[in-house]
Amino acid sequence: MKxxxxxxxxxxxxxxxRKNEFDSEACGSIAPKAKPCPRPKPGEAAGGCSFDGAxxxxxxxxxxxxxxxxxxxxxxxxxxSRGTLSSGPSLSQYGFATDLxxxxxxxxxxxxxxxxxxxxxxxxAPPAIFVYSTCVTALIGEDMDAVCxxxxxxxxxxxxxxxxxxxxxxxxxxxxxxxxxxxQYVIGTGEPEPMSPLGxxxxxxxxxxxxxxxxxxxxxxxxxxxxxxxxxxxxxxEITYAHRAKVNMVVCSRALLGLAKEMESRYSIPYFEGxxxxxKETTYSLRQMAFLMNDREMERRVDRLTEREEARLSQDxxxxxxxxxxxxxxLYTGGxxxxxxxxxxxELGVQVVGVGTNKSxxxxxxxxxxxxxDDTEYIPEGGASRIIKTVRERKADIMIAGGRNMYVxxxxxxxxxxxxxxxHKAYAGYEGLLRLAxxxxxxxxxxxxxxxxxxxxxxxxxxxxxx
Amino acid sequence: xxxxRRKKPASVNPMKIGQSLGAVLAxxxxxxxxxxxxxxxxxxxxxxxxxxxxxxxxIAVQTSALQEMDVIFDANRNLEEALNLVLSxxxxxxxGIIGTxxxxxAGVDYQNMLKTYKRERNMRGGLAFSVVLPDFRGSLESxxxxxxxxxxxxxxxxxxxxxxRSVNTRxxxxxxxxxxxxADVMELKEIISSxxxxxxxxxxxxxSLSGHLLTGFSPLTRGGVPLDSMLQSLQxxxxxxxxxSMERPARRLxxxxxxxxxxxxxxxxxxxxxxLLHFLHQISGEPVPLRYCWQRENLLDSxxxxxxQFAGMSALTALEPDHLYSVSGWLEExxxxxxxxxxxxxxxxxxxxxxxxxxxxxxxxxxxGKGADLWISNSHGIAGAQxxxxxxxxxxxxxxxxxxxxxSVSVGYRGAMEWSNKAGNLLMQREAGHRESSxxxx
Numbered sequence: 020m021k022x023x024x025x026x027x028x029x030x031x032x033x034x035x036x037r038k039n040e041f042d043s044e045a046c047g048s049i050a051p052k053a054k055p056c057p058r059p060k061p062g063e064a065a066g067g068c069s070f071d072g073a074x075x076x077x078x079x080x081x082x083x084x085x086x087x088x089x090x091x092x093x094x095x096x097x098x099x100s101r102g103t104l105s106s107g108p109s110l111s112q113y114g115f116a117t118d119l120x121x122x123x124x125x126x127x128x129x130x131x132x133x134x135x136x137x138x139x140x141x142x143x144a145p146p147a148i149f150v151y152s153t154c155v156t157a158l159i160g161e162d163m164d165a166v167c168x169x170x171x172x173x174x175x176x177x178x179x180x181x182x183x184x185x186x187x188x189x190x191x192x193x194x195x196x197x198x199x200x201x202x203q204y205v206i207g208t209g210e211p212e213p214m215s216p217l218g219x220x221x222x223x224x225x226x227x228x229x230x231x232x233x234x235x236x237x238x239x240x241x242x243x244x245x246x247x248x249x250x251x252x253x254x255x256x257e258i259t260y261a262h263r264a265k266v267n268m269v270v271c272s273r274a275l276l277g278l279a280k281e282m283e284s285r286y287s288i289p290y291f292e293g294x295x296x297x298x299k300e301t302t303y304s305l306r307q308m309a310f311l312m313n314d315r316e317m318e319r320r321v322d323r324l325t326e327r328e329e330a331r332l333s334q335d336x337x338x339x340x341x342x343x344x345x346x347x348x349x350l351y352t353g354g355x356x357x358x359x360x361x362x363x364x365x366e367l368g369v370q371v372v373g374v375g376t377n378k379s380x381x382x383x384x385x386x387x388x389x390x391x392x393d394d395t396e397y398i399p400e401g402g403a404s405r406i407i408k409t410v411r412e413r414k415a416d417i418m419i420a421g422g423r424n425m426y427v428x429x430x431x432x433x434x435x436x437x438x439x440x441x442x443h444k445a446y447a448g449y450e451g452l453l454r455l456a457x458x459x460x461x462x463x464x465x466x467x468x469x470x471x472x473x474x475x476x477x478x479x480x481x482x483x484x485x486x
Numbered sequence: 487x488x489x490x491r492r493k494k495p496a497s498v499n500p501m502k503i504g505q506s507l508g509a510v511l512a513x514x515x516x517x518x519x520x521x522x523x524x525x526x527x528x529x530x531x532x533x534x535x536x537x538x539x540x541x542x543x544x545i546a547v548q549t550s551a552l553q554e555m556d557v558i559f560d561a562n563r564n565l566e567e568a569l570n571l572v573l574s575x576x577x578x579x580x581x582g583i584i585g586t587x588x589x590x591x592a593g594v595d596y597q598n599m600l601k602t603y604k605r606e607r608n609m610r611g612g613l614a615f616s617v618v619l620p621d622f623r624g625s626l627e628s629x630x631x632x633x634x635x636x637x638x639x640x641x642x643x644x645x646x647x648x649x650x651r652s653v654n655t656r657x658x659x660x661x662x663x664x665x666x667x668x669a670d671v672m673e674l675k676e677i678i679s680s681x682x683x684x685x686x687x688x689x690x691x692x693x694s695l696s697g698h699l700l701t702g703f704s705p706l707t708r709g710g711v712p713l714d715s716m717l718q719s720l721q722x723x724x725x726x727x728x729x730x731s732m733e734r735p736a737r738r739l740x741x742x743x744x745x746x747x748x749x750x751x752x753x754x755x756x757x758x759x760x761x762l763l764h765f766l767h768q769i770s771g772e773p774v775p776l777r778y779c780w781q782r783e784n785l786l787d788s789x790x791x792x793x794x795q796f797a798g799m800s801a802l803t804a805l806e807p808d809h810l811y812s813v814s815g816w817l818e819e820x821x822x823x824x825x826x827x828x829x830x831x832x833x834x835x836x837x838x839x840x841x842x843x844x845x846x847x848x849x850x851x852x853x854x855g856k857g858a859d860l861w862i863s864n865s866h867g868i869a870g871a872q873x874x875x876x877x878x879x880x881x882x883x884x885x886x887x888x889x890x891x892x893x894s895v896s897v898g899y900r901g902a903m904e905w906s907n908k909a910g911n912l913l914m915q916r917e918a919g920h921r922e923s924s925x926x927x928x
Binding site: 058059064069070071086091095096098109112113116119123124135137154157186188407426427429431441471 | 494495500502503505522525526528529530533534535543550551553557567571572588591621623705865
């Protein structure tokens with residue numbers, strides 16, 4: 020079958036990045052109210068680049084090949100660093116790179132890119148190849164779009180250029196650009212099996228630590244099917260027919276809200292923003308799905324399911340709630356997790372006394388405000404030292420943040436829970452909340468905190484020469 | 487022998503690590519230092535994440551956070567801004583500015599900018615240097631050694647030519663290669679000092695990345711060799727370099743100050759340890775401490791115990807060049823067949839090896855090492871080792887599937903013994919697994 024990577028009538032390749040256009044949009048919404056993504060501060064910048072962001076979004080398409088066009092380190096330093104899990108194919112866990120050398124930079128790397136695409140297509144026979152630009156290939160003006168287009172025609176599988184070199188901006192902008200690539204080259208290019216039931220697209224759920232599987236199990240037991248996973252544990256093909264879904268659920272709004280909005284206007288698919296952190300949010304999300312599917316029977320099933328699950332959960336949570344009640348936490352994470360995890364913690368009786376807002380949209384901040392009291396400190400930016408300060412000042416018992424801050428917390432001997440993409444524990448859904456409760460308890464109750472704080476016996480004694 | 491390459495257009499499952507990461511690692515071994523990567527945000531975010539994952543410690547690094555327009559118009563404006571901020575906020579003793587492929591391709595002249603900056607700010611007392619490390623050349627190892635060389639250069643500029651040198655013959659400068667763990671550096675320092683020498687390791691990750699409970703967060707490096715010790719090292723009577731890549735920095739000291747140097751290319755196994763201890767014995771005139779005589783016997787005995795395990799076994803090794811050389815020497819002593827040796831890039835040391843070496847990636851390792859019983863590489867090799875059903879032994883950088891990997895010792899008799907036992911245990915477990923699966927249940 021001859022496969023065209025461009026949907027019908029759409030002959031334009033993906034537009035190159037224009038800065039002005041994106042700066043205002045980078046924070047996640049098509050028409051932001053305010054607060055464009057700030058320029059990273061030299062000497063004080065933290066976090067990944069757009070290239071990183073694009074990969075975070077697209078690497079969970081597990082059966083596709085992901086080829087990095089650039090010098091080796093962009094791939095070499097980053098592959099296998101994300102906690103997204105696969106239930107089957109593992110090709111996306113391979114690290115592919117064109118590995119440009121001095122002479123490639125001087126004479127151009129397009130030939131190498133072409134050969135690499137052919138090589139990967141022949142040896143691994145993937146359903147599609149994603150090609151990522153990097154700072155250097157963008158700088159020397161490689162025409163990646165043309166190479167990809169020609170390759171797609173030659174080898175008969177989609178070859179998708181992802182124009183998200185690191186220097187265009189933040190990780191979030193990269194998420195967005197990846198979403199744009201999906202809109203332009205993938206969504207709408209395929210059709211589902213004729214008789215298969217259609218349901219919900221999960222957008223911005225990357226199956227970190229297998230969270231997607233917990234969510235899917237829940238949805239299925241309420242009779243809701245997942246049409247496309249965009250992109251946790253996804254297969255390429257299912258994303259091609261995402262436009263046939265009845266509902267879009269935006270799990271991480273900061274990353275891919277624009278994608279949902281565009282799909283609404285293009286394909287009239289209603290969307291909602293939701294989360295699976297905490298029982299309340301999970302119940303709300305499931306109800307919202309059923310409501311937007313416009314299926315009374317399904318709504319009833321969801322009600323029965325959520326009642327049953329919530330009852331069981333509150334039974335299971337009882338011993339942990341007792342231990343966690345009144346504990347204080349500082350939460351430092353980005354986007355949707357900033358507010359949804361607050362809900363989850365509140366259900367456990369944990370008070371959030373500080374929360375990071377540096378990577379949140381206006382809407383996220385509003386949602387945070389809805390969920391926390393007045394005495395919660397907002398941490399707009401400032402990295403590790405700022406977080407530590409808040410923990411100390413607010414007398415927090417535990418810090419909940421990403422892996423990058425984990426060892427900072429260890430140095431300060433602050434109990435810590437990893438909430439970001441490198442973690443190994445799934446916290447979504449009812450099961451996830453129970454897991455979070457357990458993790459918090461284990462972390463707080465660990466004997467190490469007492470041991471680490473106690474000095475060696477000879478340090479306790481007064482030194483002999485002091486007498 | 488020759489260095490081979492498999493012909494294929496793309497790199498599949500790379501083991502190469504960006505040079506700039508090597509530079510960041512080197513600077514972690516200096517007290518109150520700040521590596522500043524001149525590139526886009528990702529150029530520092532990836533190394534930071536990877537180093538944090540391997541060492542399980544906070545890592546000091548900053549970036550000039552270049553964006554598209556900065557590269558086109560004036561990248562150095564960002565660097566200046568970053569320098570101002572880092573200097574005024576953290577007051578580091580040492581700043582290493584690390585050029586990336588981005589600044590290299592764009593042709594940014596930050597060396598000159600740094601010179602002017604230092605002159606204008608009247609920067610004294612600290613050490614600020616720059617080093618060009620694009621990722622399309624070399625790997626972690628070359629980035630590390632180039633950075634140490636640049637550091638030494640700057641020290642010589644600052645002090646070396648000024649005044650006379652009073653050589654301290656009881657003091658040795660140790661230049662540990664990038665493949666050595668914090669515990670390795672510690673062990674080497676102990677071995678050398680047990681012969682009555684003062685040792686200054688340059689850099690010294692053994693006191694910064696080995697895990698300590700200092701409280702109070704600092705964005706700068708904590709632990710490592712302090713600046714005054716670094717400058718003091720210029721008075722050393724001898725330089726000992728571990729790993730072929732450290733010869734250049736050692737030669738730099740020799741050329742500028744006349745400090746004699748000795749390079750130990752291999753650092754693992756009985757022979758390499760013998761060579762080191764014998765050398766120290768000769769130059770110090772001291773007897774070899776009893777502890778090492780004991781360790782030598784322990785090692786030989788454990789090799790005798792383990793030789794049943796290693797007999798008929800084959801190994802594939804995929805590591806950075808110096809490390810590969812070192813591990814290969816150790817495998818040789820165990821009598822293990824060396825199925826394939828794969829290096830991340832070519833160095834003179836590798837080219838001069840008696841065995842056949844391939845320059846390539848972990849996909850090449852999988853193809854060339856088919857049938858091997860033991861797979862030695864960084865943690866990226868886990869999947870490949872599973873596919874060819876070899877026992878997986880993590881080594882090199884990064885290792886994330888094991889706790890305490892950064893504290894394992896590979897040098898000296900103790901290191902060889904630790905590694906031999908570990909590899910033997912892995913093979914034993916694998917054998918037990920096979921036996922279990924071949925038992926027929928009725």
